[in-house]
Amino acid sequence: MQQDNRSAFCKLCGACDGTTCDTLSSEMQLNYELPDVLPQTYDGLRFTADAMDCAMPISMDSHSGCGFNCVYCFTNNLTRAPDRNPAIIQRAIKEGSFYSEWPIKQLEKFLNRELKGSKYAAMYELLDGGQPVQLGALGEPFDTLEEHSGWAKKAIPLFIKYKVAVRISTKGGDLLQRPEYLKLFEDSPDQFWFAFSIISNSDDVIRKVDLKAPVTSSRLKAMKALTSLGCNASLRFRPFIPGISDAYEGEPKAWAVLMERAREAGARAISFEYIFLTQNLTPRQEQLQRIMLRAIGDPDFANKWHAMSNKSETCRRGSRLYKYEMTKNVRDLAHKLGMTFGCSDPHFKEWNDTGCCCGMPEEGDKWFSNWSRRQMTEVVVQARREYERGEIRLFSYEDWKPDWMHMVRFSEMVTGKNWHKRRLYSDVTFGDHTRRRWNNPKHPRGPYVYFDKVLVPVGVDKRTGDLVYRYVPWSPEHSGKDPIISPDGSVVYSD
Amino acid sequence: MGRKKGDLHIAKRLLPGDFARALHKYHQLSDTEKELEEYPGLFIVPKELRGDQDFGVKDFLVFYFDDHEEYELVKRFFELPTRASIRHPKLDSKKLVEVVKNATR
Numbered sequence: 001m002q003q004d005n006r007s008a009f010c011k012l013c014g015a016c017d018g019t020t021c022d023t024l025s026s027e028m029q030l031n032y033e034l035p036d037v038l039p040q041t042y043d044g045l046r047f048t049a050d051a052m053d054c055a056m057p058i059s060m061d062s063h064s065g066c067g068f069n070c071v072y073c074f075t076n077n078l079t080r081a082p083d084r085n086p087a088i089i090q091r092a093i094k095e096g097s098f099y100s101e102w103p104i105k106q107l108e109k110f111l112n113r114e115l116k117g118s119k120y121a122a123m124y125e126l127l128d129g130g131q132p133v134q135l136g137a138l139g140e141p142f143d144t145l146e147e148h149s150g151w152a153k154k155a156i157p158l159f160i161k162y163k164v165a166v167r168i169s170t171k172g173g174d175l176l177q178r179p180e181y182l183k184l185f186e187d188s189p190d191q192f193w194f195a196f197s198i199i200s201n202s203d204d205v206i207r208k209v210d211l212k213a214p215v216t217s218s219r220l221k222a223m224k225a226l227t228s229l230g231c232n233a234s235l236r237f238r239p240f241i242p243g244i245s246d247a248y249e250g251e252p253k254a255w256a257v258l259m260e261r262a263r264e265a266g267a268r269a270i271s272f273e274y275i276f277l278t279q280n281l282t283p284r285q286e287q288l289q290r291i292m293l294r295a296i297g298d299p300d301f302a303n304k305w306h307a308m309s310n311k312s313e314t315c316r317r318g319s320r321l322y323k324y325e326m327t328k329n330v331r332d333l334a335h336k337l338g339m340t341f342g343c344s345d346p347h348f349k350e351w352n353d354t355g356c357c358c359g360m361p362e363e364g365d366k367w368f369s370n371w372s373r374r375q376m377t378e379v380v381v382q383a384r385r386e387y388e389r390g391e392i393r394l395f396s397y398e399d400w401k402p403d404w405m406h407m408v409r410f411s412e413m414v415t416g417k418n419w420h421k422r423r424l425y426s427d428v429t430f431g432d433h434t435r436r437r438w439n440n441p442k443h444p445r446g447p448y449v450y451f452d453k454v455l456v457p458v459g460v461d462k463r464t465g466d467l468v469y470r471y472v473p474w475s476p477e478h479s480g481k482d483p484i485i486s487p488d489g490s491v492v493y494s495d
Numbered sequence: 496m497g498r499k500k501g502d503l504h505i506a507k508r509l510l511p512g513d514f515a516r517a518l519h520k521y522h523q524l525s526d527t528e529k530e531l532e533e534y535p536g537l538f539i540v541p542k543e544l545r546g547d548q549d550f551g552v553k554d555f556l557v558f559y560f561d562d563h564e565e566y567e568l569v570k571r572f573f574e575l576p577t578r579a580s581i582r583h584p585k586l587d588s589k590k591l592v593e594v595v596k597n598a599t600r
Binding site for chain 1: 500518521522523524525526527528529530531532534537538539541542544545546547548550
């Protein structure tokens with residue numbers, strides 16, 4: 001079956017004679033059939049590396065990979081991708097399987113507070129505060145691997161037993177409609193939040209990019225079935241890709257129709273983000289990008305996107321000016337439909353209705369109001385709110401410093417790239433690293449560049465040595481210009 | 496009355512859904528006092544500002560070796576790329592040499 005899928009993939013790609021992928025597969029000396037029992041060697045529990053502006057830092061994945069192979073998937077940029085990490089191929093050769101599984105026993109040990117070490121102590125403190133966790137951060141929890149192994153069938157009852165709220169990011173419409181899966185959530189449906197990832201209203205269009213995932217209509221059916229049970233759901237409209245998500249032949253307002261269908265199916269929120277592209281593509285990624293460009297209908301899209309992006313960023317995000325109208329339209333329609341607007345794109349992240357870009361409420365929800373405020377989405381949202389009330393609130397690192405980040409080593413969160421860097425950073429915590437970025441207005445992941453100049457440094461705090469930021473609203477007229485703070489606190493712009 | 500083996504009473508542990516702590520430290524931002532350094536220019540140019548870039552003060556451990564060969568062994572070990580993480584909290588050179596020898600054996 002896997003072999004057939006690979007052939008279909010080659011036909012769809014058509015960029016080469018199959019040699020790009022064959023190089024990988026022959027090196028692995030594997031056939032693509034899954035063993036009856038997947039190797040129980042994957043560690044699916046981590047703090048997300050995006051935690052600086054994420055409200056749910058604890059994330060989990062059931063398997064070491066994903067069976068859906070969406071062409072734009074951001075994990076192709078990570079060491080989780082086999083063409084970026086030779087160790088994966090070595091492990092696959094040794095274990096006789098390309099995919100491995102997080103043992104259910106380990107999940108239960110974690111939920112039962114049995115794991116030792118500072119990382120887990122930090123996680124337990126978050127759990128004690130009622131924090132929801134993410135399931136499906138890097139891969140799909142309800143894909144072909146789930147169908148093969150049934151991991152989620154054992155995991156969901158454990159989350160219910162240990163009373164941990166779970167936000168599930170999924171495209172798994174086919175499995176989630178099955179009675180045996182729906183039944184899993186019956187005992188405590190409101191403990192689960194399904195963020196259905198759907199980027200096109202059309203089944204035909206989505207088939208071109210989400211190669212092996214269920215189509216839009218299947219995902220919306222599953223959403224309806226789950227919300228009818230009492231589960232929470234949202235539309236994860238990300239990555240928003242021009243030509244696929246906004247409009248295409250025969251559907252000039254496809255984005256709006258999809259939002260209305262999601263609302264009809266019970267979505268209470270939307271999480272929105274435009275696509276980002278990276279420049280350093282592997283040969284496999286180049287082929288995947290070619291498929292995406294064909295679906296977009298503009299072979300020059302990537303070049304245009306890079307041209308309008310900030311060149312210092314690894315994740316090229318286009319420009320605020322380009323995204324302005326559509327982001328505003330999506331926000332306004334969300335409000336009209338009675339949905340919470342969440343924006344995970346650093347461009348317009350300040351427009352979030354709450355400090356959680358998944359669109360979870362600030363209060364009133366037993367399970368999903370307890371997300372962490374100690375992160376930069378909350379900072380930029382609160383800064384904007386205060387500004388709109390006529391106040392300028394100043395923020396330093398101490399105002400949002402998440403203690404857990406200072407309990408976790410940098411090397412546990414991010415790959416060190418080389419031994420030298422790994423050794424240099426051996427005693428550095430992820431919190432040290434995040435603070436350093438906060439204190440550098442030129443760093444692409446510092447708040448000034450990352451949010452594109454809406455959090456602006458106004459000085460250094462004598463007591464801590466940390467930069468202090470204030471909010472400056474973005475407007476199309478000042479796009480691309482640097483804000484400068486004058487002595488009376490007003491803002492002028494340089495050309 | 497003495498306590499028998501197996502009598503240990505374990506209180507029911509509260510779970511996240513029981514809301515163990517009504518007010519948690521991750522539930523809000525702080526509003527710390529700030530004292531801004533005086534900026535040398537008339538206008539504040541954001542990109543000219545730079546906060547603390549240090550990773551905090553790290554303690555140095557100083558070891559003394561009586562045997563030059565042992566010193567070379569330890570030095571060579573830590574200069575070479577290795578995935579072995581070696582830590583010894585006490586300033587005990589002999590123990591350190593042993594640890595390195597074991598790790599390189």
